[in-house]
Amino acid sequence: MTWFIILGMALVTAIPRVIPAYIVDLVQFPEWVNKWLQAIPYAALGALIFPGILSVTPDRPYVALAAGGVAILLSWLRVHVILVVFSAILTVLFFTI
Amino acid sequence: MDYEEKEEKKMQIRDGFVAGSPIVIGYLPIAIAYGVLAKQAGLSLGEITGMSLLVFAGAAQFMGAGMIGLGVSAMEIIIATFVLNFRHFVMSLSFINQIKHYSLKVKFPLALGLTDETFSVSSIYRKQVNQSYGYYFYGTIFLTSYLSWVFGSFLGGILGEIIPEALSQSMGVALYAMFIALLVPSVRKQKRIIWISATAMVSNFLLSPEIGQGWGIVVGTLVGGLIGVFVLEEENA
Numbered sequence: 105m106t107w108f109i110i111l112g113m114a115l116v117t118a119i120p121r122v123i124p125a126y127i128v129d130l131v132q133f134p135e136w137v138n139k140w141l142q143a144i145p146y147a148a149l150g151a152l153i154f155p156g157i158l159s160v161t162p163d164r165p166y167v168a169l170a171a172g173g174v175a176i177l178l179s180w181l182r183v184h185v186i187l188v189v190f191s192a193i194l195t196v197l198f199f200t201i
Numbered sequence: 202m203d204y205e206e207k208e209e210k211k212m213q214i215r216d217g218f219v220a221g222s223p224i225v226i227g228y229l230p231i232a233i234a235y236g237v238l239a240k241q242a243g244l245s246l247g248e249i250t251g252m253s254l255l256v257f258a259g260a261a262q263f264m265g266a267g268m269i270g271l272g273v274s275a276m277e278i279i280i281a282t283f284v285l286n287f288r289h290f291v292m293s294l295s296f297i298n299q300i301k302h303y304s305l306k307v308k309f310p311l312a313l314g315l316t317d318e319t320f321s322v323s324s325i326y327r328k329q330v331n332q333s334y335g336y337y338f339y340g341t342i343f344l345t346s347y348l349s350w351v352f353g354s355f356l357g358g359i360l361g362e363i364i365p366e367a368l369s370q371s372m373g374v375a376l377y378a379m380f381i382a383l384l385v386p387s388v389r390k391q392k393r394i395i396w397i398s399a400t401a402m403v404s405n406f407l408l409s410p411e412i413g414q415g416w417g418i419v420v421g422t423l424v425g426g427l428i429g430v431f432v433l434e435e436e437n438a
Binding site for chain 1: 223245252258262280287292294295296298305311312368375377382383384385387402406418425430433
């Protein structure tokens with residue numbers, strides 16, 4: 105039964121992921137749709153960051169916000185993404201230990 | 202094979218490793234946590250690893266394993282997974298449009314391996330699309346992410362909680378920090394992008410308590426993207 109559930113989960117996850125690989129060639133999008141699709145990464149990042157980041161430290165959302173603030177500041181200063189990631193981890197660790 | 206071609210491929214693979222490494226750092230602790238939770242929910246090691254191999258979707262796997270443990274019906278679990286992962290349809294549409302000229306042989310595996318994280322990294326690193334062997338770059342990002350996810354779940358399933366809780370909670374911020382580090386440079390370059398992201402954030406924040414996390418991200422992404430139609434500058438990629 106568990107395998108049946110896993111296979112079902114796999115199918116309903118995979119199908120929406122691969123359909124675009126087949127349809128993008130078939131349709132010619134108007135310019136505004138192309139622009140919409142180009143903006144999707146920035147929108148998706150926004151929707152993924154907030155409010156999700158608050159769930160990192162559910163009992164103390166300000167800790168997650170502080171780590172987010174550190175990440176914003178460092179990436180604005182063009183610090184490499186790996187260092188941004190480690191600094192954010194250390195920020196949470198600092199408040200947790 | 203031509204020496205120069207070989208060097209170009211190597212370079213793309215190396216760049217792919219570097220670009221994908223934050224995903225690996227973020228995935229490992231989460232995958233281990235998933236393995237631990239799934240084991241507590243009563244899944245076997247084969248099922249734990251198999252779910253990672255076949256589904257490859259973090260939040261949905263946490264939810265699925267939890268629901269299996271609670272004895273929820275298969276239909277409900279599968280429908281909930283569909284709803285939660287439907288956002289990948291929107292992301293895939295955007296990413297596939299970015300790599301439009303690639304052959305289906307390349308597009309298919311990349312689409313299949315699309316997650317929030319592989320999508321975010323690949324869609325911010327756009328210039329590789331038009332470089333020779335750019336698909337080695339994207340392929341490396343997707344493959345390293347996939348392998349670290351599968352490997353981490355397996356580890357969590359056999360070893361249990363190998364990361365101390367304080368550290369694993371702290372590492373939970375890794376992927377959010379990566380998302381921020383991907384977004385901020387784009388905003389810095391083109392300030393108006395903030396309107397796209399902020400709209401998506403606010404929409405998701407207001408809507409997800411009403412319509413659930415899955416649809417919240419879908420609607421937030423679509424609405425935010427729509428703002429892009431008006432504010433985004435013409436791109437000649």
